[in-house]
Amino acid sequence: MSVAVIVVVDDDPSSRYLMQTLLKAAGHEVLTAEDGVEALEVARYNAPDLIITDILMPRMDGYQLCREWRADPTLSTLPFVFYTANYAEDDDEKFALSLGADRFLRKPMKPSELIEEIEVLLHESRGTVPAQRPVKEDETRVLKEYNARLVHKLEDQLTELHEINDVLTDMVNGTVRAIAKLTEARDPYTSGHQERVAAIAVAIAARLGHDAKFREGIRIAGLLHDIGKMYVPAEFLTKPRRLTEAEFAIIRMHPQVAHDVLTGIRFPWPVAEFVVQHHERLDGSGYPAGLKGDAITLGGRILAVADVIEAMSSHRPYKTAVGVAAALDEIEGGAGTLYDPDVAAAAIALFEEDKFEIPPASAEPAFASYSK
Numbered sequence: 001m002s003v004a005v006i007v008v009v010d011d012d013p014s015s016r017y018l019m020q021t022l023l024k025a026a027g028h029e030v031l032t033a034e035d036g037v038e039a040l041e042v043a044r045y046n047a048p049d050l051i052i053t054d055i056l057m058p059r060m061d062g063y064q065l066c067r068e069w070r071a072d073p074t075l076s077t078l079p080f081v082f083y084t085a086n087y088a089e090d091d092d093e094k095f096a097l098s099l100g101a102d103r104f105l106r107k108p109m110k111p112s113e114l115i116e117e118i119e120v121l122l123h124e125s126r127g128t129v130p131a132q133r134p135v136k137e138d139e140t141r142v143l144k145e146y147n148a149r150l151v152h153k154l155e156d157q158l159t160e161l162h163e164i165n166d167v168l169t170d171m172v173n174g175t176v177r178a179i180a181k182l183t184e185a186r187d188p189y190t191s192g193h194q195e196r197v198a199a200i201a202v203a204i205a206a207r208l209g210h211d212a213k214f215r216e217g218i219r220i221a222g223l224l225h226d227i228g229k230m231y232v233p234a235e236f237l238t239k240p241r242r243l244t245e246a247e248f249a250i251i252r253m254h255p256q257v258a259h260d261v262l263t264g265i266r267f268p269w270p271v272a273e274f275v276v277q278h279h280e281r282l283d284g285s286g287y288p289a290g291l292k293g294d295a296i297t298l299g300g301r302i303l304a305v306a307d308v309i310e311a312m313s314s315h316r317p318y319k320t321a322v323g324v325a326a327a328l329d330e331i332e333g334g335a336g337t338l339y340d341p342d343v344a345a346a347a348i349a350l351f352e353e354d355k356f357e358i359p360p361a362s363a364e365p366a367f368a369s370y371s372k
């Protein structure tokens with residue numbers, strides 16, 4: 001075995017390092033490159049004995065590198081080896097060999113077998129038989145096939161990403177619903193409240209012309225806006241009489257509690273901020289921070305209006321429902337002082353012009369049988 005200079009091409013540093021270590025241990029000199037472009041530069045400057053490359057890499061992939069290699073008179077006779085995990089089907093091998101590659105090796109291989117393949121190739125190329133495998137195919141056909149393969153692989157990867165995205169979205173939705181139901185399980189009288197607030201808030205956002213992405217953020221914030229009530233003793237929430245000031249003081253902590261729980265979750269929207277502001281009022285009379293005007297986010301202002309409408313339309317243990325009409329009167333009366341005037345106008349138009357109806361909760365509350 002004599003020392004050879006081998007170029008190792010891989011965009012993954014750990015794969016590159018592994019291969020380098022292996023070849024050095026076998027007594028060879030190793031040059032490394034992160035992609036096809038760098039590999040060509042390194043090879044043209046150093047006159048190596050062999051190249052071993054990954055396929056999927058930025059800037060120039062392994063297929064293109066092979067074509068350039070075989071087209072370069074200074075490199076074309078040197079052994080070219082693919083070593084790949086992503087492109088390991090038989091068709092990939094056929095295509096790789098049609099470009100002039102000497103070997104198509106699939107990851108992972110036993111180190112001893114990998115070294116043996118390389119030694120055989122080095123031996124062959126130093127013998128009488130040149131390693132050159134000129135591209136015989138018609139240039140246009142090869143290019144077409146090459147592009148088709150790339151598109152196919154990208155489509156596969158895109159499909160896979162869509163599938164992963166769907167699973168993650170389902171997981172987030174399932175988790176959000178589970179947390180919402182946990183809150184409502186402690187407070188059966190407000191069962192479905194968060195779901196209905198979410199539906200009203202989304203409809204207001206749509207009426208205001210906001211896009212689907214924003215509406216999704218509002219929907220999630222609506223579904224979670226009262227989770228801080230987990231902190232409030234259940235008897236305060238279900239008490240069929242007026243609460244004392246001390247009891248109200250504890251209830252008023254629920255937006256901050258919800259915020260502190262949600263702030264650790266990296267939503268693509270400021271959900272924790274929307275939620276903590278759902279009892280803030282335009283004139284600063286709300287809680288927990290007494291924020292005024294624009295200091296309250298649009299999400300917070302929409303949730304505030306949706307929450308009031310839903311709460312006034314539904315029965316509570318300490319008050320009877322007054323209905324949607326009275327709720328809209330309250331919103332109209334408070335527009336510009338308590339509630340954002342645009343949000344208030346959109347909410348009123350929603351019910352009066354669009355004939356919006358508050359949807360019933362989609363399912364029975366979780367743990368209904370335990371909630372007595």
Ligand SMILES: [Fe+2]
Binds near residue numbers: 225226254279
């Ligand atoms: Fe609330």
